[in-house]
Amino acid sequence: MKVCNLRIKDSFWINIIIIVLLVALLTMVVNRKPEAVFNAYANTPIYKGDVSEPLIAFACSVADGAEYIPPMLKILKDNDIKVTFFVTGRWAKQHPDLLMQMVSEGHEIGNHGFNHDMPTQLSLEQNKKEILDTESTIADITGLKTTLFSPPYGDYVRQVLRLAESLGYRTIIYSIDTMDLQSDGYQAIVERVLNKAGNGDIISMHPTRDTLVALPIMIRELKSRGLNIGCVGDVISG
Secondary structure (H helix, E strand, C coil): CHHHHHHHHHHHHHHHHHHHHHHHHHHHHHHCCHHHHCHHHCCCCECECCCCCCEEEEEEEECCCHHHHHHHHHHHHHCCCCCEEEECHHHHHHCHHHHHHHHHCCCEEEECCCCCCCHHHCCHHHHHHHHHHHHHHHHHHHCCCCCEECCHHHCCCHHHHHHHHHCCCEEECCCEECCHHHCCCHHHHHHHHHCCCCCCEEEEECCCHHHHHHHHHHHHHHHHCCCEEECHHHHHCC
């Protein structure tokens, strides 16, 4: 009887120890950072910068609209503003003088793919060619190596993120979309931005007629709110 009782007690404490160990293990897994647990999927696009600083960025995607670039550059120069232009390789090849003007006036240049094709509709090898062909085109014209990649249409899959990262790029999307390609008037653009704008935001825009009208209004209002305006690289540098 004593032997039996002893075995029952031993079994009881063994079960208790097993339960305690399982609870401890579960707690470690739950409290572990997602980047560590899902390391293969840790790379994600950047939508926003440092929210602790009153800094905001304009990211202008350029695949066409060359006629609007000179007046846009004048607005930016008049307001002492620097932004990031994400240009396609095809556009850069067609408008080297405008690309050089962007650079000479202190703006940041990013990679927007070569033909403005949707990354999810391309093979991984085609995506690589889009990025590298744009990189070499921009470098041939400006002597600069691009390090920021904005996928056309904000379209991506994780394989493309990993590819961009392996090529030395940080993938940028945006936190505020002006939706200026909808051609629904400059006031709609202004409202979309000012209703959401805050520290660290990245504002997507394009060279359009409505954007030219909206841009000085947005700059004036953002500054009045105490927000400084810089390039994407400035906003994400922290």
